[in-house]
Amino acid sequence: MNLESIPLQAFLIVSSALFCIGIWGLLNSRNAVRVLMSIELMLNAVNINLMAFSSYIDNNLIQGQVFTIFVITVAAAEAAVGLAILLSLYRNRVTVDMESFNLLKW
Amino acid sequence: MSIAITTQFICFTVLSLVVLIGALGVVLLESIVYSAFLLGGVFMSVAGLYLLLNASFVAAAQVLVYVGAVNVLIIFAIMLVNKKEDLKPINDIKSRRVISTSICLTLLSLLIRVDLTKVWSLSSPQNSIGEESTIRIGEHLFSDYLLPFEVASVLLLMAMIGAIVLARRDVMSKDISTGLPVDQELIEKSSEPLLTNKN
Numbered sequence: 001m002n003l004e005s006i007p008l009q010a011f012l013i014v015s016s017a018l019f020c021i022g023i024w025g026l027l028n029s030r031n032a033v034r035v036l037m038s039i040e041l042m043l044n045a046v047n048i049n050l051m052a053f054s055s056y057i058d059n060n061l062i063q064g065q066v067f068t069i070f071v072i073t074v075a076a077a078e079a080a081v082g083l084a085i086l087l088s089l090y091r092n093r094v095t096v097d098m099e100s101f102n103l104l105k106w
Numbered sequence: 107m108s109i110a111i112t113t114q115f116i117c118f119t120v121l122s123l124v125v126l127i128g129a130l131g132v133v134l135l136e137s138i139v140y141s142a143f144l145l146g147g148v149f150m151s152v153a154g155l156y157l158l159l160n161a162s163f164v165a166a167a168q169v170l171v172y173v174g175a176v177n178v179l180i181i182f183a184i185m186l187v188n189k190k191e192d193l194k195p196i197n198d199i200k201s202r203r204v205i206s207t208s209i210c211l212t213l214l215s216l217l218i219r220v221d222l223t224k225v226w227s228l229s230s231p232q233n234s235i236g237e238e239s240t241i242r243i244g245e246h247l248f249s250d251y252l253l254p255f256e257v258a259s260v261l262l263l264m265a266m267i268g269a270i271v272l273a274r275r276d277v278m279s280k281d282i283s284t285g286l287p288v289d290q291e292l293i294e295k296s297s298e299p300l301l302t303n304k305n
Contacts, residue, residue, distance in 0.1 A: 004111065006118050008228065008233050009221050014155075014219035018129055019208045026132030027206040033138055033184055037145050041129050041175060044152050049166075052237045056161040056228050062239050064166050066246045072164075073258045082209070083183040084272035085277055090187045091275065096180030097193055104142045 011052035016047035032089070032096045036082050043075045118158055126149040146177045163240040183227055 004010030018041060047068045054064020090096055109117075128148040132141045149172040155163035235242055246250070247255050 002128060006114055006251055010118065010122070010224055011155070011159075012221040013218055016221060017126055019217070020214040021126070021129040021133060021215065024206060024210045027210075028203065029139055033156070033180060034141060035231035036183075037132055037141060037180060039107075040145065040172070040180075041132065041148065043151065044172075046145065046153060048152060050163055051156055051159050051164065055161065057226060059160075059229055060235060061246075062242055063246065064234070065161055065239060065252050068164050069167060069243065069247075069256060070258060072167055073262065076171050076175055077261055078180055079118075080265050080269040081272070083179055086183060087186060088191045091133075094183065094189075095191060096187050096189075097191065099194065099196060099276060 008052055008056040009050060011084055015045045015048040015052070016040075018048065027051075030098055032086050032101070035098060036079065036086070038080065039082075040075065043071060043078075046069055114158060119153070121151045121154045121158070124148070125155070138188065139181075142177065142181050142184055146173050147181065149173045149177060160236055161239055162237070163243055 004075045022038045022042035022045060025041065028033055029035050029038060050064040050071070054062050054068075058064060086096070089101060093100060126147055128151065129143045131144045132148065134142050135144070148166065152172075153165040153168040156162075156168060
């Protein structure tokens with residue numbers, strides 16, 4: 001098999017696997033900081049997808065890269081606010097266990 | 107891309123293995139500190155994947171924002187809340203694990219099936235702009251993506267103000283319940299948690 005470049009599917013598979021690992025961590029973590037890390041993993045998977053499509057399908061007008069820049073911006077804002085909420089929760093509850101944050105449970 | 111194809115394949119394989127094994131380590135390791143440092147490694151490897159895709163500017167932004175800001179923020183949060191605590195055991199943890207793992211594997215198989223069966227209409231690599239991508243991103247940001255660019259600045263300002271408001275500790279001079287002056291140095295240690303778990 002003679003290939004002149006890495007196939008697009010390889011990047012897509014890596015990003016799919018990364019996204020699913022992120023979802024698994026989001027569902028199964030007890031520590032709130034680890035939940036935030038899983039969200040960052042999922043955002044990175046989406047970014048890899050956007051970059052791969054931008055490079056293989058739209059390599060003249062690279063709009064996927066511009067979208068990736070915006071996703072990185074939103075991820076930074078999300079991390080800052082998420083960790084501030086976490087600190088505030090920790091101050092009130094003295095724990096970071098996800099199972100104890102059930103204030104909105106009906 | 108001027109690197110030989112064999113080198114590209116080797117780089118891609120190594121970087122993807124680092125990304126996937128590091129991500130597994132992030133979600134599976136016991137110690138949250140190891141997870142945070144592995145997360146930094148994952149971010150760096152994703153930046154390497156961007157370099158393989160001819161996007162040097164986004165790779166630099168990834169390193170600066172994710173490794174330099176988000177990862178450091180996460181490590182600081184771990185330092186602030188890292189207390190050894192005995193987690194309460196959950197009754198149906200086994201069934202929960204089984205259900206979530208099966209959901210993730212199903213989603214993964216669906217995504218991989220879509221990735222492999224769909225025939226993407228690839229553009230020819232001849233009209234690739236390659237190293238000029240930074241110039242093109244700048245043109246996009248100041249012409250057709252000008253409004254999102256400006257809105258992003260407002261979003262960052264709002265996130266900054268929101269983080270300050272949420273994380274600030276309100277120091278009171280008087281105790282609310284007794285009216286006595288509060289010893290400011292002991293305010294963290296002596297205060298009862300406001301929202302203790304009643305059950």
